[in-house]
Amino acid sequence: MLWLRLAWKEISNNYKFSLFFVLNLGIGLIGFIALDSFKHSIDQHLANNSRAILTSDVEISSRFPLSGKETGFAESFLHTRFEATDQISFLSMVAANNNSRMSQLIGIEKDFPQYGDLVLQQRGSVLKNAARSELLAGDNIWVARDLMVLLGMQIGDKVRIGAREFTVQDVILEDPTTTIAAMNSFPAIYMGMEQIKSTGLIQLGSRISYARFYKLPSSYELSGLREKFRVAAQTEFKEPRRVTLTTHLDQSADLGRILTYMNDYLGLIALIALFLAGVGAAYLFRSFFTSRFKDMAILMCLGGTPKQAYYMTLMQIVLLGTFSAVAASVAAYFALPVLPSLFTGFLPRGFSNSMDGNSLVLALFMGTIGSIICCLPILSKIYSLNPIGLFHEKVEPSAIGPHWLRNASSYMPILLVFWGLAIWQAHSLRLGTVFIVGFLVAIGLLGCIGWAILRLCGLMSGSVTVIRKLALRNLDRNRLGALSCFLAIGLGSLLINLIPQIEKGLQQEIAAPARFAVPDFFMFDIQPEQIAPLQELIHQMGYELSFQSPQVSARLDAINDKLLDQVQATETPEEQRMQRRMYNLTYQDKLKESETIVNGKAWKGPWQEGSGELPGISVEQNFARRMGLNIGDTLTFDVQSVPVQGRIVNTRKVTWNSFQPNFIVSFQPGALDPAPKTFVAAISKVAADQRLRVQNSIVNAFPNVSIINVQQIVGRVLDITDQISWAIKVMAYLSIMAGLIVLFSIARYEVKSRFWEINLLKILGASFGDVKAIVQIEFGILGFCAAFTGIALSLAMSYSLSWFVFDRLWRFDALMTGLSLVAITALSMLTALIATLSVLRQKPLELLRAT
């Protein structure tokens, strides 16, 4: 209690300084809380969108009724609390008004859906009213709007399903469950679980999908769960893949991959926020502590022990740190929910920003425990503090004392705590560890470079004007102080700049390039003889058939005449090997818009038989790398029992998210033309109200052609992708903003701590202009060099991070790099200038008294 009282007295005696300290630390922590909370809100928002497609977190499904043993196994595998709901679905022909259509029957329970919502024509949201109970109460069904049109039905009409008749209770307007995986998207009919069982369609031999959906705690780790379950289930049931587990991340390969990137990216943002706050707080704590050496020396003169002196100052810091954290939390609590309303229209629909408990706890941790950990290294220095220093200009502990071991080991808690926090924040041991190692290397490098630069300043001070000489010598003489400032600014710049480089790489990978418009329909299984009449039909409706590509199914038999079984590693799972060996080949005379040759040459004209050469083959670059293929290699395909050999003449880069039919292997025309084939094609620019008409006309005329309403199915995924792309950009800007705020508070503090020197210069007769110039040069050099070094290191670190975590997605963002260099230098100089002006405005005597 004594320490608390003493510390409080100190704080209230120096209330001006204390307020200033609290303000600086608070500003830095607000930046942290805002960034961290926003990250959390985005994470939640995107995950909920993806969950809405599956309607749950996790689904287990089987083609056979789920036994109690199977569900029991799945639930003990999940090993957490959950809410579950069952579903049965299958395809069936339904009839009404003397017409019949294939549709997908879905039997649900009252808790469906666990995420997302169905929107009905009369009842509106399924979640918000008693719609589900009404459905389950009798022989009622909800029917997709498309089916209503196809069968010419109205609400209240009767539909024959299996052995029974059902009444159309409502029409489904919006259904988030239409996923990209559905090749044959048959219109849905929802009914109760008991009702679907009563149709008589579930018999021996029926092809039914049985599923149980689970809602899990939001913190439950889903990545990799499917594979873990597959292995566990195989061991348990000794039967491969009878029950499969799907998480909401697994529904679309692309979406899952992008969400994983996003997760890691947000983890990285959280780390940046943590380290920015850490750098800011550590710098301020240490500076504060160092500035209190004089008081400690006095205390020791009066008979206090080093320990007592330390406790008193530490208590002061803990109190001030706690005030700052509480003040920052209160400010953020009120400000954060208001922020989205300022950006309506810019933010995605349904996005809400609220303060995350995690961020709050971390901010408080930074303010309290953080201060203790950050000051531990100085504790060891107190033992080298000599009260005789009171008679010197500055009181500092002797640099190297007998306590070097204690000195070095006092840094360990900081390291361990930050390592732990990094793993916790990033939700990834790998990302957290890569980051902290990178950060330590960066600190080492920054320290060395900073030391060299400051030394260079000293060496260069001989041959310049007095003002510059003073500025350069100041930097050299006060090397330790300048170095800590250099480190803080350098690390800040490093953290700020990590994000834009990764952001650019991710953006290029995720966002569908603007030049590729998403078509409205994709069609598969078009037979060669159907191409001409299909073109005619589509032309009559006022549209054009585009991206027409032949597709030939073939098995890869040999590479360079070596049978594939001898080439491939035998340990690959059987399933993968089978998939790898069946390919859809195409042939084309020229490249598509979505393709570019990266190696080799394009072919000229069709292959001529008898030319003595093999037909040319173009392979996608990643496939070539995976399979170890080079230009000049031969591939032999079994095209429906006929061997066709070709030679690789080029490798291609394919923009997979271009929404065009893309192929891994493409042949020179002439070789595959006579082979049995089907065509894929697309239709674009169909007005929304015409889509159903177009789709129906095609289905009626060419029933074997599979048609996908891309806008309807991919639209939702694209919507999420767009939001992710937006979020990545916004987070990048936010992290820069937060970083600049932290740097501002550091620079402000640094200048303020130079009162003594500035004052001295004033007393010695330096003009306002001279003092201003000296400070500007000092902070200009410090800001520029630190920012430059930090940014250079950030390029290296972001590159290695992208290598380890983001599948090497890295692009140099010159604009952002240049801008942040200018911004940080300018910010350092401007902050220095403002703070200097306030010092200059005061009378030297007041300043002398204040110190």
Added chain:
Amino acid sequence: MLRSLLAILLVLMVGEVAAAEKQFTVLFLGDSLTEGLGLETGQAFPDLVARRLKAEGRSDIKIINGGVSGSTSASALSRMQWYVRAKPDLVVLSLGANDGLRGLPVAELRSHLVETIEFARKNGLRLALTGMMIPPNYGPEYTANFARVFPELAEKYQLPFMPFLLDGVAAIPALNQSDGIHPNAEGAKIVADHVYTFLAPLLPVK
């Protein structure tokens, strides 16, 4: 087009044609059931039939597995055109399952099979037909109409007919893969046995 097709086929199939002079070639024209989707190489029923024939010393019989996963009866004609140059001695037509699973109109299935059968006849190809049924969940009317197509065509064109390719295997979980429709290795053996029994009288006597 026809010239280049002939030329390429000659180049590609010279070995096959030369061998065919001595061998009796059986082509299985089918879908994933014929291809053996999800099975190890050599476990599909045409491969098992070929192995059994070989074990019995029938090196004069050559089996071609012409199964393509996902293919419907709509692809039958163009594929038949691809194989006709190889002059198979017997074509076992096993398409239609995907038409059913995708709920395609039964009339379409019938017309595709008719044009394929007629093309085969015109080109002097000997044909055998296997029948297919689809799961009862597709509705009583549709499943009945679907199943009727195969015996009717077999009778009309007087084709050797195997009523149900998956007889004794369909709907038995232990004999099917996890998707519930493709036979597993055990199931494929049973299918192969049935097909062998069906095929044996159609092969030349050694």
